[in-house]
Amino acid sequence: MLLTPLQTFVMVLAVALGSALSRFTPFILFPQKKDPPKLITYLGRTLPPATMGLLVIFCLKGVSIATAPHGIPELIAILVITAVHIWKSNVLLSIGSGTIVYMVLVQTVFS
Amino acid sequence: MVKKEEYKKALHAAFPHTIPVLTGFLAIGAAYGVLMQKNGYGILWSVLMSALALCGSMQFVAITLLTTVFDPIQAFLLSLMVNARHLFYGLAMLEKYRGMGKARALLIFTLCDETFSILSSIEPPEDVDKKHFYLLLSLLNYIYWVLGTFIGGIIGKFITFNTKGLDFVLTALFVVLFLEQMKKKENRVLGIIGLVSAALGLLLFGAENMVIPSMVIILLILLAGREKLCC
Numbered sequence: 609m610l611l612t613p614l615q616t617f618v619m620v621l622a623v624a625l626g627s628a629l630s631r632f633t634p635f636i637l638f639p640q641k642k643d644p645p646k647l648i649t650y651l652g653r654t655l656p657p658a659t660m661g662l663l664v665i666f667c668l669k670g671v672s673i674a675t676a677p678h679g680i681p682e683l684i685a686i687l688v689i690t691a692v693h694i695w696k697s698n699v700l701l702s703i704g705s706g707t708i709v710y711m712v713l714v715q716t717v718f719s
Numbered sequence: 720m721v722k723k724e725e726y727k728k729a730l731h732a733a734f735p736h737t738i739p740v741l742t743g744f745l746a747i748g749a750a751y752g753v754l755m756q757k758n759g760y761g762i763l764w765s766v767l768m769s770a771l772a773l774c775g776s777m778q779f780v781a782i783t784l785l786t787t788v789f790d791p792i793q794a795f796l797l798s799l800m801v802n803a804r805h806l807f808y809g810l811a812m813l814e815k816y817r818g819m820g821k822a823r824a825l826l827i828f829t830l831c832d833e834t835f836s837i838l839s840s841i842e843p844p845e846d847v848d849k850k851h852f853y854l855l856l857s858l859l860n861y862i863y864w865v866l867g868t869f870i871g872g873i874i875g876k877f878i879t880f881n882t883k884g885l886d887f888v889l890t891a892l893f894v895v896l897f898l899e900q901m902k903k904k905e906n907r908v909l910g911i912i913g914l915v916s917a918a919l920g921l922l923l924f925g926a927e928n929m930v931i932p933s934m935v936i937i938l939l940i941l942l943a944g945r946e947k948l949c950c
Binding site: 610611615616618619620621622623624625626627628629630631632633634635638640644647648649650651652654655656657658659660661662663664665666667668669670681682685686689690693694699700702703704706707710711713714715 | 735736738739742759760764767768771772773774777778781784785786787789791792794795796797798799802803804805806807808809810811812813814816817818823827828830832835836839840841881883884885887888889890891892893894895896897898899900901906907909910911912913914915916917918920921926929930933934937938941945948
């Protein structure tokens with residue numbers, strides 16, 4: 609622990625404040641009593657699918673394609689998830705099988 | 720009594736959706752608790768950070784800030800930037816979180832990647848009160864994160880079975896919820912816009928700085944295509 613307890617506490621608050629501000633800002637800018645502008649309603653409807661795409665890439669951002677194992681475990685696991693999901697359309701089953709396949713791959717084949 | 724029954728029903732409906740989050744948050748929260756411990760910050764600090772900030776990736780970044788010169792302004796600005804994606808979640812949830820009364824502030828405070836993804840991809844069953852469903856799902860995910868951090872602070876060092884790769888459960892969650900969104904035809908082009916924009920952000924700005932550029936690209940495309948994408 610490099611910082612003093614008081615300094616650490618201030619740092620925790622600073623991080624928490626930044627995090628809370630990012631969460632509350634849209635709700636403060638567009639209070640619920642008024643109808644938000646049409647543009648915002650449009651964004652509210654179109655952003656979720658686009659943001660899910662962003663989140664998938666965000667999760668994979670640390671994967672290096674240039675160095676071994678070249679993102680192959682991730683690719684295989686995502687293919688398994690997609691196949692299982694198209695087949696059974698069961699959220700938990702798809703997530704579970706993809707995760708297990710990934711764990712087995714990185715612990716054995718690509719360890 | 721009636722109210723209690725309603726909450727129970729909502730809990731039954733919400734809990735299954737949170738199981739992947741439970742797994743992922745216990746694993747990553749524990750990893751965070753252990754890492755904080757290694758840097759000299761005990762369980763009190765890691766749990767406090769998780770409970771107040773609730774921002775996975777930024778909390779890991781914050782560890783490096785806690786081990787250098789004291790600079791809370793930098794910590795605040797960096798937190799705002801790393802967490803900028805919450806702005807999108809807020810915009811997307813404006814409608815859903817309308818008329819939620821006192822629960823609204825709590826829903827906003829606990830809005831994380833996982834909660835946003837689930838609530839924007841899945842509708843509660845018709846006989847379950849939406850407010851209860853949203854609230855319980857959000858609180859469960861929040862508790863998992865704090866609990867994971869707590870457990871990591873205590874027993875992290877003693878975990879012996881090989882958990883390598885377990886954190887992939889959250890990537891899997893996002894992939895599946897992405898696929899759920901893609902079930903609707905009108906969402907497909909939007910999903911591809913998200914993937915391509917983020918890939919572009921990653922290629923141009925690198926892993927550390929990809930979030931805000933990717934968000935800007937998404938916004939620009941959505942604004943430019945407003946006539947065509949609007950249904």
